[in-house]
Amino acid sequence: MKYLLLAILLIILLLGFFTCPPKSTIAPDVYEVVRVVDGDTFIARIDAQDVRVRLIGVDTPESVHPNKEVEHFALEASAYLKKLLEGEQVYFVYDQNNSPTNHKDRYDRMLAYAYRARDSLFVNAEIIRQGYGHAYSKYPFTRLEEFLKYERNARHQKLGLWTEMDEYPVVSDSLVWFNAGSNKYHRETCRYTTGKSLSMSLSEATAKGFQPCKVCKP
């Protein structure tokens, strides 16, 4: 009797295995890109509706800014996203940090990680890797550290926006560096700044009540 029950259980498990493919083989829902709005926003057609999608964790310069230099980079960032997405299809992954707002921001845009369907290119990350935007740490998201690393690499290689290394303010205010567990912020060149240090903007650091390092005096 015991073996019969075990056998039945085994059959049920095997049936379950063969009738439901493992998650990874289920193709994600794919959506058409209608148009690119700017360097970090585009419109996708989802269930016959045009939905404005804001890419999580990346920020690109705004073209509405009156500063000429900023405008120049805003156009480049927007052109770059067009190059990545025009005429393409994408699929989305969401971040649990945005579930309380049903994955919408305060402008009612959908917050998502976007992947280009034909080659699974991770669009949010690619923008930062190629230097067309920076890791946006104002709102929490799970891949912040990874995105900060991409930004650091792009800056070191002087890609895209970072070509003119001295002109950080074209994107936002300057970045400062900090170490987990400390409330001091540093310059990138400080001896306390290591490969494990994280960056944020100076305004965020001061807003958080962080203190400038006495060694590098940022």
Ligand SMILES: [Zn+2]
């Ligand atoms: Zn320092």
